[in-house]
Amino acid sequence: MVGIESASQVTSWLVTGRILFLMIHVLGIMCFAYIVARRMVPLLRAERDFRFDHPWLRSGRVLKFWLGQWKQPRYKLAGTLHISIFAGFIVLAVRAFSVLIVGVSENFVMPGLAGRAGPVYDIITDYAATIVLLCMVIAVIRRLVFRPARYAVPARYGKAHTADAIFLLSLIAILMVADSLFAAARAAAPSQPGQSIETLAAFSLPWILQKALVSTSLSLSLPTLGRLYFGAYLVHELTFYFLLCYRPFGIQFHVETSLFNIYFAKLDREILKPVRWGVADEHLDQVKSFGVKTFEDFTWKHMLDFYSCADCGRCSDNCPANAVGRPLSPRFIGIKARDYAFQHYPVIGRAQNGAALVGGKDSGGIYSEDEIWSCTTCGACEAECPLLVEYIDKIVDLRRGMVDDGNVPQSLQKPLKALESRGNPYGKMEKKKADWTNAKDFQQVCPVKTLNDHNGADTLYFVDSITSYDDRMQSIGRATAKILSHVGENFGILGAAEKDSGHEVRRFGEETLFMALRDHNVDAIKASGVRRIVTADPHAYNALKHDYKDVPPVEHISQVIASELKAGKIKFNPLDDKNNVYTYHDPCYLGRHNQVYDDPRDVLDAIPGLKRVEMTRCRDRSFCCGGGGLMLFYEPKEDQRMGVKRVQMAAEAGANVIVTACPFCMVNIEDAIKVAGLEGKMTAIDLAELVDQQIARESQKVA
Amino acid sequence: MARIFCYIVHKAGVPDDSAFELAAAARKIDPATAPTAILTGSGADLDAACKAVSASYTEIWKIANEALSYPNAELVRKALLKVLPSGSVVLVAHQHFGIDLAPGLSIKTNSAFVSDVLDIAGAEGATLKVVRQEFGGQVSAHVGCDISSGAVVTIRPGAFKPLEGAPISGGVVDKSSEIGTLAAGRRYLETVVAEAGDVDITKYNVLVSIGRGIMEKDNVTIAQELADALGAAVSCSRPVVDAKWMEKSRQVGSSGKTVKPKVYLACGISGAFQHLAGIKGSPFLIAINKNPKAPIFQVADVGIVDDILEFLPELTNKVLELRSVAAK
């Protein structure tokens, strides 16, 4: 015998290693293939989803979000750990493959690694295994000792996931140790002439193990080393296949699914999923059921999302609804659906259709009604998810299902009915829609014309319901009009012909009503003959930009101000009170959903004497104020208001003036200032109001 | 003019306040003739109630029958049909019993029916002209009613002031023997008393009462803070309970509690009569409402047209300020 036998040559219980390992391979792979095939069953019964376009774009996103781990560093420690483990796995994947083959064919060398590359690669893998093991140790310590809050499982969502996590981490650790021990044992055997000497990377795990094995205190005999080598190999084999087949039963499935999940991830996030892929609006009436009522109503991609969730908890950690104790945690929207899939589509046994998803536990549902209505569709969860899991579409689809069944909270029925009959959620008369333009002081300085039939205006100011009817928000409307007038814009409003943009109507699942509102507005806009649209309401902005089709380009007033500022048409007077500290609150539908982050900030920074600070949660991590549109009518179960948390964040940042650029943010924040007891210490102002107040006008110069 | 009867609701020997208001309404219909009270029931309670109304009615018809111990509208109707002369005008209070009894009674007596009457505008020949409200009290209407074959009229509680004048001593006529046996398709089982709730709003001198104008549940604290400062309690109108913003035990009105405070701050309450029916003892009524046309301003002593969400906190601050000054 020369050195130690290769694993494939070892014969025990009359079976050669080669046969044994071949059997393990075949069994392991068959088992895995079977499990994955079973996991695909619900996806085949799911609704359609068009995700096969733009292969290059999608591949590029795989490089960025999958290979490049783009979103991981948003959480520094967890991100670093994950990137290390991910990199280690990528490196070790080749080695794992070749090691598996070695069990069957001892002289196998991975193509490309035959020459000089081989030893270099070996050294890298030695370190990779070491780093992965270290990461496992750190991860276990985090899980057991430091216990980051976002991993906790609130009682209403079931048992803690810690045991499962530790089990999986341990399996990976065992795999690393077995792999290293296997290499160490081989290297520890006395080298024979003619064999290349294996060099292990210094201070790597295999190196340390090798040093231990050859140390005189152990004085292992060659057969013992041989058994160790074989044993380590066997453990590695078994662990590898166990892990492979165990992964599809839990969060580790993301190792397999993540690549596909990112490839097929939604490209145009800001556009809401249609009610039914492949069904045109005008044929929707023929669709029997709207939205998601049972699990099979989800699209296959949404099911893939459930499989791909790694339970990292970042979505819920950023979710404002979760933060204020509403019964919603996006993490568990996915986890509960995944568990549902596992239960109703078991690996062994028959698949069975289940009850409606929404409803109490008594009726077999997995989601409560309040859970589904609690979402403000702010998008914080989606901005965070490293695996690009989609939440808003699922929530909206679940709501569509509830609306279709008539299952709508009483608090929302009244505004919805008013929207249907009057075109605004307040039930106010259409003829009063332009009343905000009639304020005496305002009318004299800035008459606003109502557009009908191509009367020559270039720009439409789309006001939307809240700014038209709410006494407080009308001031934003007037400020917006004055700014447009100052920059010499030839603009007008639709007045009574303007109905609610329907932005929240759509996001609350009432698609048919939304379409009615949209169609009405599109006709009115076209009839006005304008070439562009301006709005000060980010919800209207988002609706006009993404939910409407065939309307002129739309801009938010902050974009208009920013560009007019650059063009020199707007100049600012210095602030009178220089003691105030301003902070800008990003409205969800201006920032996160439309990436307008810099324009409002540029405008603020252009006001002489304005001191501005950033809140910790800003830009794409902005914290929702509480939600707009119909969310103002919904009565959530919550411990605290989102707005209160938000004004406290502003206070922590050292600000005493919150600037926002959305009438709904204004409602929520002004309310929250009162509730938080910060009246007199904190104020809120809309960007348009502040600009209107600071604009340097000709007449003033003269004066 | 036809003979007028007032059907009196009573409980535990005590006639309802409406007993005296009906007498006033009857006089307004026909100033010349004294109305006749009709009471149904049984035992000592009925006798006590008859005695109590004899100060306001010259004649009281008493119908005693075991079956009438609890006022079941169908049984009462059958009893009344036995004794009422044809062409009678019957007045009943427009509350839960009157709503149960009156429409069916008008059918069975083949007479005109007009409900929830606030005022009598006059009677000319066979036409009685009354005042009603529609659209939640936003609009009033004059309604003409042909009473040539009698009428059943329900009178809004509180709409008529009881007549003043020396008490009279009416005589009780026992009509019990004309009734015979009574049976109905509806049988009273029991009364489920509403849960008491944490605060007994009937015990407070000052009530800060909130209505739809409070807008949302979280704003209830605004009223609570004022009530705390004043040593008052927060009560509310029906929409607030329907929206589940407050417990049913806090509701003032015909389907809620009857309160008799000294001062009643109606905040964001439109002033539907069902709510006003629960306010007794003529408290000093201060109404705060955004809508200058809110009906509450018609009945309030003092009105302020303002947003309660802004007005109340300032009021609270002022009270606390005064308190702290007083403490020093």
Next chain:
Amino acid sequence: MEILVCARRVPDTSENEIQLNSGGNDIERDELVYSINEADNYAVEEALQIVARVGGTVTVATVGGEDDEEILRREMAMGANHGVLITDEAFSGSDGKGIATILKAFVQKGHYDLILTGVQAEDSAAQVGGMLAALLDYPFASLVNSIEVLDSKKLKVSREIEGGNKEMNEIDLPCVLSIQTGINEPRYVGIRGIRQVASVPIPTFGASELGVDPGAVGGAGAKVKRVDYFVPALGKGAEILRGSREENVDKVLELVAAKGGFK
């Protein structure tokens, strides 16, 4: 259980100030939107929930004109099995008794175990249910805020009485109940639901089909007629404080203190 719900289409006035027309004989209706009377909607929901528990059908009927068909569609979209429009020139101007007489004729054309109405409509009269019951000689309960089906012959119902208390009654079928708002949480119906029942035929019944004597109903048979509308003088009782908010606050406190509410 075969259930008939008598419903009515009324102007939705909650958010808007009602104004009188120039003639003073009606309110200004041009700008109003109409919907089903709120209490009637609760009655339909209650009927649907009863049928869901014990089986049967729900029919919604309204006495009115073509425009009133929309509320029938809405209630059918909620789940009502049938909608019936009872319409005839001769019916216009009916008083409460007239409507009840027409409904009685309709009820007798079919077979209903339970008839529901809303407790009251926009005129706050609270009359049709009780009248219909008396015309049919059915038992009646008003202000009903819960219904339990005991067996095929009787129900247990509670009525909303003073003090938030509930009066529990047993009532024999067939009967008429007037339903109080808040008895349940009516389901939502949107445009889509209404479109889905848009092609379901709605039978109409006139005076001749029902065998109603045109002279006994409508304006001809009405003993009660609205003479005019008027808006009562504003602030008849209230002294409106017209000061600044601060002055008003002071004045209110002064008054509260003076009336013994604050020491």
